[in-house]
Amino acid sequence: MWPVGRIVGETLLSVTLALLALGAGLLDDGGTLRAVGVALGVALVSPLRRVLPAFVLLATAVACVPLGGFAPLFLVVSWSAGRRIEGLGRAAGVFALAYGLTLGFTALWEPHLSLPLLAFSGLFVLVSLVVPGLAGRYWSQRRTLTDTLHEYNAQLLRERAMIAGQARMLERQRIAQDMHDSLGHQLALIAVHTGALEVDRELTGQQREAVGVLREASVAAMHELRDVVGVLRDGAPESPQAVQASDEDSGAPSRGVAGIEGLAEASRRAGAAVDVRRSGGVRPLAPTADHAAYRLVQEGMTNAHKHAPGAAITIGLRYEPDSLVVEVANGPAEEPVSGSVASGGQGLTGLEERARLVGGMVHAGP
Numbered sequence: 001m002w003p004v005g006r007i008v009g010e011t012l013l014s015v016t017l018a019l020l021a022l023g024a025g026l027l028d029d030g031g032t033l034r035a036v037g038v039a040l041g042v043a044l045v046s047p048l049r050r051v052l053p054a055f056v057l058l059a060t061a062v063a064c065v066p067l068g069g070f071a072p073l074f075l076v077v078s079w080s081a082g083r084r085i086e087g088l089g090r091a092a093g094v095f096a097l098a099y100g101l102t103l104g105f106t107a108l109w110e111p112h113l114s115l116p117l118l119a120f121s122g123l124f125v126l127v128s129l130v131v132p133g134l135a136g137r138y139w140s141q142r143r144t145l146t147d148t149l150h151e152y153n154a155q156l157l158r159e160r161a162m163i164a165g166q167a168r169m170l171e172r173q174r175i176a177q178d179m180h181d182s183l184g185h186q187l188a189l190i191a192v193h194t195g196a197l198e199v200d201r202e203l204t205g206q207q208r209e210a211v212g213v214l215r216e217a218s219v220a221a222m223h224e225l226r227d228v229v230g231v232l233r234d235g236a237p238e239s240p241q242a243v244q245a246s247d248e249d250s251g252a253p254s255r256g257v258a259g260i261e262g263l264a265e266a267s268r269r270a271g272a273a274v275d276v277r278r279s280g281g282v283r284p285l286a287p288t289a290d291h292a293a294y295r296l297v298q299e300g301m302t303n304a305h306k307h308a309p310g311a312a313i314t315i316g317l318r319y320e321p322d323s324l325v326v327e328v329a330n331g332p333a334e335e336p337v338s339g340s341v342a343s344g345g346q347g348l349t350g351l352e353e354r355a356r357l358v359g360g361m362v363h364a365g366p
Helices: 004-027 032-050 053-063 068-084 088-109 115-198 205-234 240-250 257-269 287-307 347-357
Strands: 274-279 313-320 323-330
Touching (some): 004 032, 004 068, 053 088, 088 115, 115 205, 205 257, 257 274, 257 287, 257 313, 287 323, 287 347
Antiparallel strands (some): 313 323
16 A cells, blocks of 8 residues: 555656646647547556556557657656666666667657667667666665665664663672672671660660660661662662562561651651651552652651751641642751761752652752
8 A cells, every 4th residue: 555645646747747648649740539548548557667667668668659648758667667676687688678679669660760860869768768767776776775874873773772781780780789798798787786785684775775776777778778789780670569569578667658657666766756647538559659758758857867856857648639748847956967967968859850750749948
């Protein structure tokens, strides 16, 4: 099936060639009926050049001698045959046969022509046949070469992307290995020492509880490190469903809205006053949004502990018909903030991107 553009173009070309053939037939004084017949023949033969280029070229070469109306079609068919006849040898043979048929029928149809006129006619036929044919063949080869270059360029781009992806994967694996070997070892030591310290009989109850908070925090940090290392090694983030299943299997705290109470309880055990307030109709959230809400509360509480130590913290979860509004607010700090508090400055930026991916937004301020 031809596309609409090709159908329209072929129709316009056939009509144009038929009108030229009709005009040439009327100028030859061959009669109106003959001129109309030649015009119809040209209109019908023109589209066939795409399917049968060699046959149409030979037929037109024979018909244009007695019927001058086929002369414009002869130029178009020569160009089309140069494009579509495969193989240089086959194309040369077809064009040579078309030239011989045209010259031979000219000699038979016009026996009174002198030798110089016949030679001039042969030269004219040669130019009319060869020039469009060469132009069509050059256009076809140029288009084939261009398509090949485009395909080769696309292949090079794909290979370059694969090489870059492999380089990124190797670098991720190297970083993951370094994190696993260094941070994993340090966190494991913290967990072991705090676990041993927690059972020390010389500690008071409050001190033992504080050590327990440290041990649980180190264990949670080890779970977080395991997930980050997995992401770096695999090259793709874990789905929230997989994270939740992993948490359930390993006993780690939930990293969704359900785990916010655990964050608050851990801060309470560390001596902070944390209040969790819920409003609206509580309902399940999409896994990505559920995970984003947890991370927002986690980062908000981390910032509150760092920049307003000892201040009371309020966590608000407000379920609205089309959204969940999460708010983490702290009161004034009970003591001056040390200038040595570590802050990478990337937490809020990461939260904004995480919220954007689930169709939300983040506002932060003092």
